[in-house]
Amino acid sequence: MSDLPKRVTINEEGPREGFQSEKKMIPVAEKVRLIEALAETGLKHIACVSYVNPKRVPTMADAEEVAAAIRQKPGIEYAALYLNQQGLERALRGPLHVTGSVRITASDTFSRKNIGKSVPDSLIEQRMSLKTFKERGMPVEWGIVLGAFGCNYEGELSTELILQRVQSVLDEAELAGFKLKGVKLTDAMGWATPASVYRLIDAIRNKWPELEVGLHLHDTRGTGLPSAFAGLQLGVTDFDASIAGLGGCPFAATDGAVGNICTEDFAFMCEEMGISTGLDVEKLIEVAKIAEEVVGRPLPGHVMRGGTLTAAKARGAAARAAA
Amino acid sequence: MSDLPKRVTINEEGPREGFQSEKKMIPVAEKVRLIEALAETGLKHIACVSYVNPKRVPTMADAEEVAAAIRQKPGIEYAALYLNQQGLERALRGPLHVTGSVRITASDTFSRKNIGKSVPDSLIEQRMSLKTFKERGMPVEWGIVLGAFGCNYEGELSTELILQRVQSVLDEAELAGFKLKGVKLTDAMGWATPASVYRLIDAIRNKWPELEVGLHLHDTRGTGLPSAFAGLQLGVTDFDASIAGLGGCPFAATDGAVGNICTEDFAFMCEEMGISTGLDVEKLIEVAKIAEEVVGRPLPGHVMRGGTLTAAKARGAAARAAA
Numbered sequence: 001m002s003d004l005p006k007r008v009t010i011n012e013e014g015p016r017e018g019f020q021s022e023k024k025m026i027p028v029a030e031k032v033r034l035i036e037a038l039a040e041t042g043l044k045h046i047a048c049v050s051y052v053n054p055k056r057v058p059t060m061a062d063a064e065e066v067a068a069a070i071r072q073k074p075g076i077e078y079a080a081l082y083l084n085q086q087g088l089e090r091a092l093r094g095p096l097h098v099t100g101s102v103r104i105t106a107s108d109t110f111s112r113k114n115i116g117k118s119v120p121d122s123l124i125e126q127r128m129s130l131k132t133f134k135e136r137g138m139p140v141e142w143g144i145v146l147g148a149f150g151c152n153y154e155g156e157l158s159t160e161l162i163l164q165r166v167q168s169v170l171d172e173a174e175l176a177g178f179k180l181k182g183v184k185l186t187d188a189m190g191w192a193t194p195a196s197v198y199r200l201i202d203a204i205r206n207k208w209p210e211l212e213v214g215l216h217l218h219d220t221r222g223t224g225l226p227s228a229f230a231g232l233q234l235g236v237t238d239f240d241a242s243i244a245g246l247g248g249c250p251f252a253a254t255d256g257a258v259g260n261i262c263t264e265d266f267a268f269m270c271e272e273m274g275i276s277t278g279l280d281v282e283k284l285i286e287v288a289k290i291a292e293e294v295v296g297r298p299l300p301g302h303v304m305r306g307g308t309l310t311a312a313k314a315r316g317a318a319a320r321a322a323a
Numbered sequence: 324m325s326d327l328p329k330r331v332t333i334n335e336e337g338p339r340e341g342f343q344s345e346k347k348m349i350p351v352a353e354k355v356r357l358i359e360a361l362a363e364t365g366l367k368h369i370a371c372v373s374y375v376n377p378k379r380v381p382t383m384a385d386a387e388e389v390a391a392a393i394r395q396k397p398g399i400e401y402a403a404l405y406l407n408q409q410g411l412e413r414a415l416r417g418p419l420h421v422t423g424s425v426r427i428t429a430s431d432t433f434s435r436k437n438i439g440k441s442v443p444d445s446l447i448e449q450r451m452s453l454k455t456f457k458e459r460g461m462p463v464e465w466g467i468v469l470g471a472f473g474c475n476y477e478g479e480l481s482t483e484l485i486l487q488r489v490q491s492v493l494d495e496a497e498l499a500g501f502k503l504k505g506v507k508l509t510d511a512m513g514w515a516t517p518a519s520v521y522r523l524i525d526a527i528r529n530k531w532p533e534l535e536v537g538l539h540l541h542d543t544r545g546t547g548l549p550s551a552f553a554g555l556q557l558g559v560t561d562f563d564a565s566i567a568g569l570g571g572c573p574f575a576a577t578d579g580a581v582g583n584i585c586t587e588d589f590a591f592m593c594e595e596m597g598i599s600t601g602l603d604v605e606k607l608i609e610v611a612k613i614a615e616e617v618v619g620r621p622l623p624g625h626v627m628r629g630g631t632l633t634a635a636k637a638r639g640a641a642a643r644a645a646a
């Protein structure tokens with residue numbers, strides 16, 4: 001096995017991903033309850049809300065209210081997502097963490113469906129956002145390529161196209177005076193497999209050996225955790241995940257659009273393989289159960305039902321010690 | 324990425340694993356309906372029933388009846404499982420395929436819970452079965468190590484212990500005049516991770532370079548498909564899986580004991596990575612939905628909800644051809 005990293009960072013996407021994809025309205029207090037519970041598990045970055053058009057994503061109409069209600073613990077980024085300059089300005093007026101970034105969608109059709117703009121138009125609009133980051137002295141470290149593994153509208157996407165998209169975000173960042181440290185590949189439509197993770201990351205590393213790669217994988221077709229494992233083998237240390245597997249993109253054109261890889265399942269797998277996550281898996285399991293209460297339906301996480309191996313290992317060790 | 328195999332064999336465990344773990348009785352006709360539907364998907368080996376003590380596994384009391392009702396298609400092994408000589412004799416009287424094998428449980432406690440016998444006693448009993456295989460001219464090609472990745476009762480199991488267990492099945496087979504071609508590692512308690520798959524298979528390969536390794540993985544904690552992918556990287560080409568993720572061992576001491584890796588999710592992942600399974604994933608998805616009807620509850624498969632990528636790829640290709 002290729003050497004696995006010693007530690008990884010898991011960014012929690014559950015509240016933002018989850019609340020935007022649920023059909024029913026969830027009370028503000030319940031959203032806050034989940035976010036505050038997540039803050040007790042060791043997570044350092046929790047995506048809480050998305051400042052998007054409430055006409056397109058009605059369940060995010062309360063973004064300001066949720067943001068204001070969170071009792072923030074020091075040392076944790078309670079983050080807000082934005083998709084355009086208007087959203088960014090709302091985010092900057094609020095109390096949550098705003099991460100500067102430059103984003104591009106791999107497929108032009110998905111770009112129009114997801115954010116209502118062509119790829120070139122979205123880059124032009126982001127020049128305003130990048131100017132805002134610069135003026136405020138905010139760092140811009142990551143470029144994001146959305147839908148990098150394939151598109152429900154356009155089908156397979158060539159490696160060459162993805163490399164062009166990475167080049168575009170590097171160029172846009174540079175134009176605005178930023179040098180990116182990494183590029184995050186996202187897969188809201190659930191196309192990634194371990195083989196395509198290898199193919200894309202190898203291609204990016206060949207061209208930009210210094211660039212970090214992050215992965216934002218969805219488990220739409222069961223390939224989420226295997227793809228994340230492939231990422232680990234390639235030395236990826238930055239992953240997005242969502243508690244209990246909450247979430248799914250509302251514009252991915254898949255009935256079964258499901259959430260990110262499940263935070264506690266991924267953390268469990270990492271810890272079992274000796275990769276430190278900084279997370280308390282038992283506490284994550286408790287929060288996964290809260291997530292099910294909050295959305296009022298069973299969620300797809302596994303280890304919340306199967307349980308960790310801690311107790312069984314301790315029983316075994318005690319029996320051996322007594323023997 | 325290590326070279327992946329060009330093709331793999333997926334053995335269907337869903338009916339046997341599934342029916343034994345469901346709490347309610349399923350009518351014989353429904354069991355047969357699922358088995359006959361599975362036979363239309365390209366599967367060549369379908370584990371149908373288990374000849375076990377109906378007092379311990381009441382849902383298998385109808386094993387003879389189910390076996391007799393299946394309209395067998397040529398070229399498919401409709402297999403029966405047995406756990407002891409009495410079960411073997413019932414299996415041999417029936418119309419289903421009986422695979423000769425020699426089995427050992429990694430943990431002595433799990434052996435007693437699962438089959439009611441210590442490890443040494445179970446080997447002694449199997450001498451009768453091996454004699455039966457020899458007398459009938461049946462091949463014995465695989466040794467099976469049950470619970471090879473860890474034990475809910477005994478905790479972590481050393482690599483050394485597993486190598487001893489492999490040695491024991493090789494010895495028992497040889498004593499009976501058989502040379503095993505491979506050893507199947509099973510994980511009904513859901514402990515395997517990609518790292519432990521690497522560790523065990525590397526250790527076995529080091530000691531017995533010619534021995535094939537098969538994997539029977541459960542997805543209790545979400546690590547099933549990542550572990551299967553690790554197996555693929557190591558050249559494993561023989562996998563057990565269960566339709567829609569049906570199943571779970573009733574004696575694994577886990578509330579959430581869940582089924583094998585999901586047949587259609589694993590087949591989908593393989594095919595997407597260019598590994599031929601001989602299976603029709605769209606048909607498997609139809610059968611996964613039948614499995615949900617038969618057991619009367621949602622099952623954990625992903626691609627049955629997310630859908631394959633075939634239609635989206637075709638749309639993309641057509642659009643590119645028209646452009």
